[in-house]
Amino acid sequence: MRKDEVLSWLDGQHEAMIELLRDAVNIDSGSYNKAGVDAVGKVFEDHLARSGIPCQRVPDDTFGDCIRAVVSGTGRGENRPVVLMGHRDTVFPDGTAAERPFRIDGDRAYGPGVADMKAGLVINTFVLEAFARAGGAPIPLVSLYTSDEEIASPSSRPVIENEARGARAVLNAEPGRPSGNLVKQRKGACFMEVEILGKPAHSGANHEQGASAIEALARKITRMHALTNYESGTTVNVGLIKAGSSVNTVAPHAWAAIDVRFKTIEAMNEVRARIDDILQHEDVPETSARVLRQRLFLPLVPTPDSEALFKFYAEGARELGFEVDAEFTGGSADSGFTAAVGAPTLCATGPVGGKAHTAEEYLEVRTLVPRAKALALTIMRIAG
Secondary structure, three states: OOOHHHHHHHHOHHHHHHHHHHHHOOOEEEOHHHHHHHHHHHHHHHHHHOOOOOOOEEOOOOOOOEEEEEOOOOOOOOOOOEEEEEEEOEEEOOHHHHOOOOOOOEEEOOOOOOOHHHHHHHHHHHHHHHHHHHEEEEOOOOEEEEOOHOOOOOOOHHHHHHHHHOOEEEOOOOEEEOOOEEEEEOOOEEEEEEEEEEOOEEEOOOOOEEEEEHHHHHHHHHHHHHEEEEOOEEEEEEEEEEEEEOOEEOEEEEEEEEEEEEEOOHHHHHHHHHHHHHHHHOOOOOOOEEEEEEEEEEEEEEOHHHHHHHHHHHHHHHOOOOOOOOOEEEOOOOHHEEEHHHOOEEEEOOEEOOOOOOOOOOEHHHHHHHHHHHHHHHHHHHHH
């Protein structure tokens, strides 16, 4: 494997990257659209197959299948792989791809999931192909194409953690920040759905016989929001509520969706314990609360190993003629899972983009090839 061969081949792949990205973006792949997420997976599988790169699917009955692609290593020493990672699902409803398909306007590409994070999967794919064409990678490569990150990876998390436990490093191709920076730290997140049960009564004739689930929820919301501490980075936000049966009935039920963010595992455990206490407290007599479901992202916390990994990337970028730094973001990602099992992890190695999760989401198309080359150089530096 020769460095100049890998980089030279990637230099000529801009248009091919655009074509693969167009094919992936023009398929609806919301997290709950298994058929769409699997169809995006087939786009990448077919591309990899043409390069002789083997793939396997980890099937799932509810969400999209996880896909695992492998390029063997050529070295005789370290056999622990570098894991490249990215998700195929988006936050957008079915029909979005037809309403606003992939397009390029000037230096930017637009479309659902164009930056978050189908472009990251594209450069991961082309880096795999570059090493495969050069006779193999200097260290084994495993690339994961996961299916449900936007809803906290309920099916993909075990697959991700299994790969990360044996990995020398994990490079997660979330979009590069609008600044061009990578991400060294992310908040974790807990998404909760809570049900409050009360006691119905006619609000005029028998008000005293009722127990309002709405009042109980309101009191709990006030107490939960008071847990927000900007200094520590912990925030609690009740973002959705549904309640009641009619205006003239004491509300027998209420429902809320809660977003909890935190910087560390310790902060997560603390805020969750305090929320549990709030939910268990009977704010209004004869009412009760229970958690219906919850999903969890772990925080990405910097370590000396992840700082060394960033240094490898920054050195490669500098060799290619651009500078990067690493920053903090409040958004959560699968990189928190890999870091938590001990794998040195670097996040936002994908091409630069912005306004994710909106109709204005964009990708800086000129960053496709340079970020792919920087990723390849990082792998080479990890191999030593």
